[in-house]
Amino acid sequence: MDAFSHIRVIISMILGFGVAQLLKNTVKLIDHPQKSKSVYWLHLCWVSYIFILIVLFWWWEHRLETVQSWNFLAYLFLIVYTTLYYVLCVLIFPDNIDEYKNYKDYFFSRKNWFFMFQILLFVVDFGDSLLKGKAYFQSLHWTYPVRNILHISLSFIGIKSSNEKIQIGIFFILFVFDILFIAQNYLY
Numbered sequence: 001m002d003a004f005s006h007i008r009v010i011i012s013m014i015l016g017f018g019v020a021q022l023l024k025n026t027v028k029l030i031d032h033p034q035k036s037k038s039v040y041w042l043h044l045c046w047v048s049y050i051f052i053l054i055v056l057f058w059w060w061e062h063r064l065e066t067v068q069s070w071n072f073l074a075y076l077f078l079i080v081y082t083t084l085y086y087v088l089c090v091l092i093f094p095d096n097i098d099e100y101k102n103y104k105d106y107f108f109s110r111k112n113w114f115f116m117f118q119i120l121l122f123v124v125d126f127g128d129s130l131l132k133g134k135a136y137f138q139s140l141h142w143t144y145p146v147r148n149i150l151h152i153s154l155s156f157i158g159i160k161s162s163n164e165k166i167q168i169g170i171f172f173i174l175f176v177f178d179i180l181f182i183a184q185n186y187l188y
Contacts, residue, residue: 007070007078011061014082015054018089022051025093040103042164045171046092046114049178053121054085056182063132074131081128084121091117108162115158122151147181150174 026047029039067074091114092107100106107114125148129137154170161167 007064007075008061010079011082012058014079014086015058018054018086019051021086021089021095022047022093025095038102038104040107042168042171043092043103043107045175046107049171049175050085050088050092052175052178052182054089056178057082057085059186060128063136066132066136077124077127077131081121081124084117084124088114088117088121111162111167112159115155118155118158119152122148122155141184143181143184147177150177 026044064078091110094106097103097106100109126145129140129144151174154174158167158170
């Protein structure tokens, strides 16, 4: 197995665990509504958003086949980077929230961690794009750096604010921007 095939398997496993975490806990809400804490729609919006981010990341990683030479640091970098997605999945949808009144209480008590990991994810994403080569990085539309900087900036605001309207605004801006980003870059 070549290095690209090997890293693709590891990335798929880690992302698969993350998607399983999101799906398992979403289905538990449907399967056992009386057992689950009251659902919070903004929390579910973030769950769906993280799912979209994972699918987009998975799609982007097929471009790793353009990497000509692999070394241990590049390999480790990608594993750590992919693990950030899994951490986001567990932070946004843990297996158990018995310590909290409901998902709204959980979300606002963990929002700082959630947004800090998003900041880290989008900072590291620049390195991932550079790993694919300078030509690849330069081929990205202007929306790529704007997208990452927007995510980082709004995540800082998300950390600072516990105002529900601001949190809704952050979600809405990032969601709409990413849908437009996907349409611009991948729906042709």
